[in-house]
Amino acid sequence: MKALLDTHVLLWAMAEPDKLSLRVRELYRGPAELYFSVAGLWEILIKAGIGKLPLPAPSGPYLVKKLSESKITVLPITLDHVLKVESLPPHHRDPFDRMLIAQSLVENLQLISNDPVFEKYPVNLIWQ
DSSP: OEEEEOHHHHHHHHHOGGGSOHHHHHHHHSSOEEEEEHHHHHHHHHHHHTTSSOOOSSHHHHHHHHHHHTTOEEEOOOHHHHHHHHHSOTTOOOHHHHHHHHHHHHHTOEEEEOOGGGGGSSOOEEEO
């Protein structure tokens, strides 16, 4: 199984794993291939940079280390992902979440999140 983590899922896994559902904790530890989008890294670094998200500094190397330790593959943003965003209905206004939806659809990845707006898209959603 291959799955893309929403930003909050990665943050909870790193700092508050008890917030993760049992199923997601098992996926996180198990044989699933987990991915995290460059869009999520970008979002986290923006929030850390403006003081909305306390992370060790420098935050970039810290996040890369955590992803590597957890064997999570960083999913780059490709032209196909960007082009897919254009065809998405405007249910979700957050550009980072819209990119995750596009990546999930293009790469045929399940999406792990607890964002109810994601249900409005034809993604294979795993509820966190």
